[in-house]
Amino acid sequence: MVTLWKHGAYLIDGTELIEDDINCAARLSARLGKCPDKKEAVRNTMAYGILEAHNTSGSMEKLKIKFDKLTSHDITFVGIIQTARASGLEKFPVPYVLTNCHNSLCAVGGTINEDDHMFGLTCAKKYGGVYVPPHQAVIHQFAREMLAGCGRMILGSDSHTRYGALGTMAMGEGGPELVKQLLDKTYDINMPGVIGIYLEGKPEKGVGPQDVALAIIGAVFANGYVNNKVMEFIGPGVAGLSADFRIGVDVMTTETTCLSSIWTTDDKIKEFYEIHGRSEEFKELAPGKVAYYDGIVKVDLSSVKPMIAMPFHPSNTYTIEEVNADLTDVLADVEERARVSLGGAVDFTLKDKVKNGKFYVDQGIIAGCAGGGFENICDAADILDGASIGNDAFTLSVYPASMPIYMELIKNGAAARLLQTGAVMKTAFCGPCFGAGDTPANQAFSIRHSTRNFPNREGSKLQSGQIASVALMDARSIAATAVNKGRLTPATDMDVNYSKPKYFFDKEIYENRVFDSKGIADPSVEIQFGPNIKDWPAMAALTDNLLLKVVSEIHDPVTTTDELIPSGETSSYRSNPLGLAEFTLSRKDPEYVGRAKAVQAAEKARMNGADPCEASAEVKEAMKAVRSEFKEADQNNTGIGSTIFAVKPGDGSAREQAASCQKVLGGWANIANGYATKRYRSNLINWGMLPFLIEGEGLPFQNGDWIFVPGIREAVLQKKDRVTAYITGRGMKEFELKLGELTDDERQIILDGCLINYYRASK
Structure with a gap:
């Protein structure tokens, strides 16, 4: 299905590949009459051209990007605007769309979700933005319908900001990166590598975009083949795919850990724009x-x-045929992975899902930016036409990605055919994707055409002894499974005549409900705050030295942002930095918050002019060891904070809160063997946290140790890559930490203590 080439390659005339191996020059000369210049050929990718058009640095090695448009949803836009306001925001300088598709269910925490929505509406009026009310559209579908443009660039505060199939290079980042754009600053990165995703052939009947996406993810995730690179979709196979199919593959590129994506465009994409x-x-x-x-x-x-x-x-991909043919081994492997992911917190098994040699699931969901597209739902309706999902435990929910799609499904009869089966149609809502909607029963197994299936992301809580699990599948195979009352079934087993109805976009739905300022700000508008919307607490600048306590140690191969700060109902508290921080690592290390607060108490005493050694016996003992070798270290030049170790933190969501929650609890750093994504590392930096790296498998420290890092401020100022640190409780045992590459602005943000301080200082 998927093959990874060992070398780079030249693409000739958009169709012919020549691998950059030992025989490359000879083959190129024979084909072209000469050997092309590689530097020039690099410039001929679509990605290079779009990045060059948006780069303001004058150097294509060190990019400073300004985006055409920005987009956020109601989990992120409050914090972003609050940060920008604290940094001097007066007007949105580019179109900024505030969608409301995550905290849409205003039933958690009283009024706080709707308070956030009203904050967003009044900010759109005051600063000149666009406000999309709840249930109208999920963030990415609205962007596809109303924001994307060929050759454009969009930055969104959601990791699945991907519109490459529509010719738009889009990136999902933590909120501070959007703050920079709102303050007329730039997105600073090295020129990324570009990986060609060469498509050939045509999908078999019943195979959908999620199938193609999962095949690619399974091939490239673990080996990091496309990590922080741009995926450029090329080849003759692109032309045979509809716009919806391409979109469905494209949105899942986030799960490869790539930076962005772009596709060749043609008449099918032209028709998409005409329809809209x-x-x-x-x-x-x-x-x-x-x-x-x-x-x-x-x-x-x-x-x-x-x-x-x-x-x-x-x-963690298989063909459905493989799972059904080898249930014993596959389920044993899943259970072994669960022991690692869940840390033995609960008993987990899927073997009870096997009945008479067949695997049965408890729930099916087709939803969100990946599954809620028009073509996915129409095909599912064709498969289910005339069937029944049954009256037992199995349920099926369908969430169209926007109200215009929902309206067209009503008009063409697909909605009625789905409802007749016993399925439920719901409004545009991202809840099932992040654990705030359709949470299964304990020990239930859900199949979903959505974006992620991380632990707890479906809404279960390990700390309460609850565990459910999710598998990702395409809408067509979910529908086929529903026809068989939950028996796992590939859509290729079904003999279906797909109707492929034409899509008609009704723009009046948005015209009637979406507030669009047309870019005109109204400074007279008063922002509407709710009692849960809080300002960021004060954050100190980086001190000369740091005394850090390791308060959590995580040895999973990869740690997701969901594990660092849980999704689900906790999302309602994201407008309250201190309130949300109470949930930090709660499903991975429930002791973390208490440990971090104990360390922070000493730092608060220091910042108030008191002796931190009097506030903490541990700090007193650690500082005694420090002063035995560094006599100049004292409360005036040595900050006290916490740090965590994780092997590779930051896979998954772009949410800045994975870092900011650590910061407001007194976190000064992360220590890792590597960072899963560029966006998580950027979040750490933007919140003034040091993104330390440590080499090797064994650690010189352990959870509970105190680490002294002398001269850290000077090291950042002098652009040093490596610093020496000491474990205080082991006779000042010495070891080395790396800082990795940092831009000048990133260094200054760390020195100032966070992005807010950085902008305040630059006024």
């Missing part, structure tokens, strides 16, 4: 005659089978 009344946003995108890629992922679409990503990661 924005034909002026289309232009044809294609690589130049000779383009160079840093790697190639070759996908034979005709050989892709219906896929399933078993718990607890989108990369």
Whole structure:
């Protein structure tokens, strides 16, 4: 299905690949009459051209990007605007769309969700933005319908900000990166590598976009083949895919840990823009005659089978046929992975789902930015036409991604055919994707056409002894499974005549409900605050030295942002930095918050001019050891804080709170073997936390140890890559930490203590 090339490759005329191996020059000369210049060929990718058009640095090695548009949802926009306001925001300088698709159910925590929505509406009026009310559209569908444009760039505060299939390079980042754009600053990155995703063949009937996406994710996630690179979709197979199919593959590129994505565009994408009344946003995108890629992922679409990503990661992929044929081994493997992911907190098994040799699931969901598209739901309705999902435990819920899609499903009869089966149709809502809607029963197993299946993301709580699990599948195979009352079934087993109805977009739905300032700010508008919306607490600048206590130690191969700060109902508290911080690591290390607060008490005493050694016997003992070798270290030049160790933290969501919650609890740093995503590392930096790296498998310290880092402020100022640290309780045992590459602005943000302080200082 999917092949990864060992070398880079040249693409000739958009179709022919020549691998950059020992025989490359000879083959290129024979094909072209000469060997092309590699630097020029690199410039001929679509990604290079779009990045160059948006770069303000003058250097294509060190990019400073300004985006065309910004978008956020109601979990993130309050914190972003609050940060920008504290930093001097007066007007949104580019179109900024505030959608409300996460905290849509205003039933958790009293009024706080709707208070956030009203905050968003009044800010859109005051600063000149766009406000999309709850239930109208999920963030990414609205962006596809109303924001995307060929050759454009969009930055969103959600990790699945991906509109490459529509010719738009989009990136999902933590909120502080949007704050920079709101303050007329730039997104600073090194020029990323570009990986060609070469599609050939045509999908088998019944194979959908999620199947293709999972096949790719399974091939590239673990080995980091596309990590922090741009995935550029090319090849003859693209032309055979509808716009909806391409969108469904594209949105899942986030789960590969790539930076962004871009696709060639053609008449099918032109038609998409025409349908949505924005034909002026289309232009044809294609690589130049000779383009160079840093790697190639070759996908034979005709050989892709219906896929399933078993718990607890989108990369844990099998064909559905493999699962059904080898249930014993597959389920044993899943249970072994669960022991690692869940840490033995609860008993977990899927073997009870096997009945008479067949695997049965408890719930099916087709939803959100990945599953809620028009074509997915229409195909599912065709499969289910005339069937019944049964009157037992199995349930099926369908969430169209926008109200215009919902309206068209009503008009063409697909909604009625789904409802007749016993399925439930709901409004545009991201809840099932992040644990705030359709939470299964304890020990239940859910199959979902959504984006992620991390532990607890479906809403279960390990600390309460609750565990359910999610597998990712395509809408078509979910529908086929529903026809068989929950028996796991690939859609290719079904003999279905897919009707493929034409889509008609009704723009009046948005015209009647969406507030659009047309970019005109009204400073007279008073922002409406709710009692849960709190300002950020004061944060200290980096001190000369740091005394850090390790308060959590995580040895999972990868730690997700869901594990650092849980999703689900906790999302309602994201407008309250201190309130949300109470949930930090609650499902991974419930003792973390108490440990961090104990350390923070000493730092608060220090900041108030008191002796931190009097506030904490542990600090007193650690400082005694420090002063035995560093006599100049004292409460005036040595900050006291906490740190965590994780092997590779930050996979998954772009949520800045994974870092900011640690910061408001007194966190000064993370220590890791590596960071899973660029966006999580950026979040740490923007909240003034040091993104330390440590090499090797064994650790010189352990949970509960105190670490002294002398001269850390000077090291950051002098652009040092490595610093020496000491474990105070082991005779000042010495070890080395790396800082990794930091831009000048990133160094200053760390020195100032956080992005807010940085902007205040620069006024």
